[in-house]
Amino acid sequence: xxxxxxxxxxxxxxxxxxxxxxxxxxxxxxxxxxxxxxxxxxxxxxxxxxxxxxxxxxxxxxxxxxxxxxxxxxxxxxxxxxxxxxxxxxxxxxxxxxxxxxxxxxxxxxxxxxxxxxxxxxx
Numbered sequence: 001x002x003x004x005x006x007x008x009x010x011x012x013x014x015x016x017x018x019x020x021x022x023x024x025x026x027x028x029x030x031x032x033x034x035x036x037x038x039x040x041x042x043x044x045x046x047x048x049x050x051x052x053x054x055x056x057x058x059x060x061x062x063x064x065x066x067x068x069x070x071x072x073x074x075x076x077x078x079x080x081x082x083x084x085x086x087x088x089x090x091x092x093x094x095x096x097x098x099x100x101x102x103x104x105x106x107x108x109x110x111x112x113x114x115x116x117x118x119x120x121x122x123x
Contacts, residue, residue, distance in 0.1 A: 064090075097113045
């Protein structure tokens with residue numbers, strides 16, 4: 001059974017950092033394309049970052065470029081999203097998603113989704 005579980009969310013002050021984890025079970029993450037998405041209240045779910053499968057190509061939304069870094073640890077079957085210099089507008093539920101064939105920053109590309117983890121940036 002394919003399952004993705006996010007963790008690492010929480011409350012942080014502006015300018016702070018968090019590292020989100022996306023742990024997979026039932027399949028090998030290194031053969032899948034992985035995306036991180038977020039959804040704030042009343043807004044559409046938007047793509048934040050993407051990492052390819054074998055080559056590990058990455059991409060970022062303009063709003064997080066230079067502040068967020070996506071990476072994978074194949075031995076732990078986990079993908080991470082390191083978030084630095086957090087801003088109040090980064091507050092959202094963050095989701096990871098996986099697909100064996102397609103990837104990018106569009107949510108329609110992905111077949112599997114985690115349940116999400118809440119990130120709140122506030123003083």
